[in-house]
Amino acid sequence: LSTLPENGILAHSLAAMGAITDDEVIRKRLLIDGEGCNSGSHEGGYTQYQCMLSTLSQCEFSMGKTLLVYEMNLRNMENYEKIYNDTEIAAAHEKIAECKKQILQVKRLRKKLHETLKQLEALGKELQHLSHIKENVEDKLESRRKQFHVLLSTIHELQQTLENDEKLSEGSGERGITPPPPLPRPCPQV
Numbered sequence: 550l551s552t553l554p555e556n557g558i559l560a561h562s563l564a565a566m567g568a569i570t571d572d573e574v575i576r577k578r579l580l581i582d583g584e585g586c587n588s589g590s591h592e593g594g595y596t597q598y599q600c601m602l603s604t605l606s607q608c609e610f611s612m613g614k615t616l617l618v619y620e621m622n623l624r625n626m627e628n629y630e631k632i633y634n635d636t637e638i639a640a641a642h643e644k645i646a647e648c649k650k651q652i653l654q655v656k657r658l659r660k661k662l663h664e665t666l667k668q669l670e671a672l673g674k675e676l677q678h679l680s681h682i683k684e685n686v687e688d689k690l691e692s693r694r695k696q697f698h699v700l701l702s703t704i705h706e707l708q709q710t711l712e713n714d715e716k717l718s719e720g721s722g723e724r725g726i727t728p729p730p731p732l733p734r735p736c737p738q739v
Contacts, residue, residue, distance in 0.1 A: 575608065 575605070
């Protein structure tokens with residue numbers, strides 16, 4: 550850059566504006582230097598020519614610098630987009646891995662649920678079978694109780710009959726008469 554302060558301002562403003570046309574750069578430079586009014590003689594033409602060449606080279610340098618900065622910014626944007634995409638891809642891979650874990654967990658839970666339902670169904674059938682067996686056993690037990698009660702009643706009646714027979718035989722034995730044997734009683738059916 551030039552040592553003139555306006556050249557630094559120009560370079561800064563050019564860098565800020567981005568890529569602009571050569572005509573605009575020359576026009577602005579001439580306006581800043583005050584040389585755009587044709588207010589000089591032909592004698593100073595060579596000096597002005599050299600000054601214009603210097604100004605043009607400074608403008609070209611500024612434009613080149615601006616283009617380099619622009620290209621660098623484009624590369625940075627491409628790099629940032631690539632990094633962003635890579636980050637998105639990595640995040641998507643993590644999310645996919647997490648979803649796969651969740652799917653496997655759900656499959657295991659469903660399998661366990663299916664096995665548990667099978668076990669519950671088998672236990673339900675077994676419980677129903679055992680309930681049926683229990684009802685049969687209770688029915689048999691009730692039948693046996695009734696039969697046992699009838700048996701006890703019959704035994705008690707037989708004992709009463711025997712006691713009565715003994716009393717009669719004691720009383721008739723004194724008289725010499727033997728009583729006839731008692732008839733068996735049929736058992737009541739339940």
